[in-house]
Amino acid sequence: MNSGLREHIEKIIPLTDVEFEHVLSHFILKKFKKHQFLIQEGEPVTFDFFVVSGLVKSSHTDEAGKQHIMQFAMEDWWISDYQAYFSQTAATLMVDCIEDTEVFCLSLENRERLCADLHKIEHFFRKKSNSGYIALQQRILSLLNSSAKERYVKLLGQYPSLFQRVPKTLLASYLGVSRETLSRLSS
Template structure:
């Protein structure tokens, strides 16, 4: 599994063997079962996660008890309640496995340590963060400017594997439509 972490990092920066060994020592490898929670709303967020295998959903439960899918995360993606992770506060969202999942977890303390010690990792984290901000802004713009059908088609074109792996009820929540509307959009 460590080869997957190295390949992921080396998509952005190149590492010597000794550099990678040092970086690897800051991560933990964990396995979770389908429906397990990595983060519960209200808990302190201690880790961010690089998904090695599996699929996760980041959800927000509103005051009426309605669950909103904020994001999905599959192989080679990072996920957490990043606001709570970086501010070291309690989670406003929950992170749950949709499939059996393996991850590399990185504590906030180890994130800070790696960023301070390694200019290469600081650059890596900056590029990953920028990519995440761009994706988040694109999702917001999609909700502001696109119809439900256009959002559906964008998601299908960008992440066709999600449609094979995610139940339609969850896809509907992510797109901000009812299950019935999603059925109409997909026909």
């Protein structure tokens, strides 16, 4: 299990055993059950989460009560409400478990300490942030410029396992379509 985090980090930077033990000492391992919240809207955001096993989603519910899925996160992915995490303000998103989930939790204080202790880790987080910015830009452009069918095909091609793990209503919300439209797209 610890090796999953190490392998993830070492895709970007190499670590000695001593360095990895130092990194690991700054994380807390937690388990959550299906439907449990990692983050609730309006609450402080204490952690950035690295998904060891399971599947979670971040979402926002608008004033009309419609849920908008922002992101899914499965094994080897990071998730949080980053606006609230970095600015230490109340969450505007909810993050909850679609499956039983195990995560490594990293507080902002420990993240800052790690980055100060190991330049390599600061480099790692910079690279991860850059990848996240790129993915977010691509998602926004896809929502603006692609048809529902194009978004569906792209998601299916990139993450086929999501279609076995995520209920269709959540996939429809992520794609910005109705459940009925998703059924038509998938037939």
